[in-house]
Amino acid sequence: MPDWITTPVTADLLRGALDVERTELGVLPHRLPARARAQNTDEQLAMAESQPAGVRLVFRTRATVVKLESLPTKRTYVGAPPRPHGLYDLVVDGRPAGQGSVLDGNVITVDMTAGTSELRPGPPGTVRFDGLSGEVKDVEIWLPHNETTELIALRTDAPVEPAPPADRRVWLHHGSSISHGSDAASPSRTWPAVAATLGGVELINLGLAGSALLDPFTARAVRDTPADVISLKIGINIVNHDLMRLRAFGPAVHGFLDTVREGHPDAPLLVVSPILCPIHEETPGPCFPDFSEIGEGRFRFRTMGDPAERATGKLTLQVIREELARIVKQRAAEDPHLHYLDGRELYGEPDAADLPLPDDLHPDAATHRLMGERFAGAVFGADGVFGGEGD
Missing domain, CATH: 3.40.50.1110 (SGNH hydrolase)
Known part of the structure; x- marks a missing residue:
């Protein structure tokens, strides 16, 4: 078993988020700033901006195994088949390199005919990517665009550092x-x-x-x-x-x-x-x-x-x-x-x-x-x- 290095998720590892909220477990990326959220009263918008579409973890590492612990909030609908779990896309040096899901998490059950919803709390889970090369590489993990995702920690078998700023618009x-x-x-x-x-x-x-x-x-x-x-x-x-x-x-x-x-x-x-x-x-x-x-x-x-x-x-x-x-x-x-x-x-x-x-x-x-x-x-x-x- 490798000696895991635990790296807390911080704002300098994230791209595509306008705000990062500290939580008891870790951080919650937001796509609207706190001032905007304070002026909003619509539950639909609150859900949408907390789902990290386009938000990704970006870092540089020699790790051959990368694990991300998170607490997702999923949605299911009364009378409908279960929805697929949100996907995490792994991109290494600009190329797709894997996918995975966190199966655990909170679940909100929505009854669209009655206009009601119920939250069932759940535990965090982990998505794991292994078989990576031991060379220095830039790693991106694109977060599920359709699940609110509270990020807890990265666990790797080699140190992690923020990737340098991208030289592009x-x-x-x-x-x-x-x-x-x-x-x-x-x-x-x-x-x-x-x-x-x-x-x-x-x-x-x-x-x-x-x-x-x-x-x-x-x-x-x-x-x-x-x-x-x-x-x-x-x-x-x-x-x-x-x-x-x-x-x-x-x-x-x-x-x-x-x-x-x-x-x-x-x-x-x-x-x-x-x-x-x-x-x-x-x-x-x-x-x-x-x-x-x-x-x-x-x-x-x-x-x-x-x-x-x-x-x-x-x-x-x-x-x-x-x-x-x-x-x-x-x-x-x-x-x-x-x-x-x-x-x-x-x-x-x-x-x-x-x-x-x-x-x-x-x-x-x-x-x-x-x-x-x-x-x-x-x-x-x-x-x-x-x-x-x-x-």
Whole structure:
């Protein structure tokens, strides 16, 4: 048996988190700062920002065995088959090198029909990676994008030190559950993670499931976070929450952009409209899950809006895209670093036949890969708005 070296998890080992909360057992990475969390009252956002999408442990070591002890909080749904355990992706010197899960942890059981939930506390567990080379190497452990993850300690058979700062640009991206990684194969294979790898940038993923709602505290978090290039994917949550009308949407977008520009006056800034979502292209929200097939492990989302309500200012994805394009065009006259991308260039009508949205709202794992590749090519490529070292 090796003599294990225990290394507490500290902020200098983490990338992609905006805040690190000390807990009784260790640390809890957050993707919104404490000030933003203090202003939030929504349980959905609290859950989403505590799930470490895009957050990874990064360190340098000669260790041949790496163990990470953590306390995950998982979710299960009444009437549905058990959900798979969250995955930890191991990347060594930039190459995928393994996966694992922590089987223990807390479990929240959600009854979506009754609107209730119950927490069952559980013990910490350990994910183990072995068979690594004894050479000095840079190791990344991408944390599960869909489980709140309290980190306790690293245990290795050789010393660990923080990896040197990456010599590449930082890309900060904000979006909805699609950006968060809903239905992606694993944390390093969400579409933003794929795009970041192909684009050669450091990712900060502020994709917040169900919560890309133009909240001022989120705008301030983007404003205050150091980044070289920034993208904002806006629209789908505004529609499926039926959150606001056209009269409020335009000023809210302007306000969000104004706040971001306070901290990043010249950074390349890309506004991305929603990908194709047929149920909301011409029909406003609200949108609710349909539980009629949940016993078979399937459920879909259904919109409750009426297309005729567009005349009264209710928002559809078509309206959202038109308004975002108009706003960016207007502002770009004085802001040459502001750009627009129609989300249907990432997933559009030609894709829907071959890669339909399984629940009518979220893309599957293959579509995440496709979107990441397309974003990298269109945005980080030589002719893209984030291409090269400048804008």
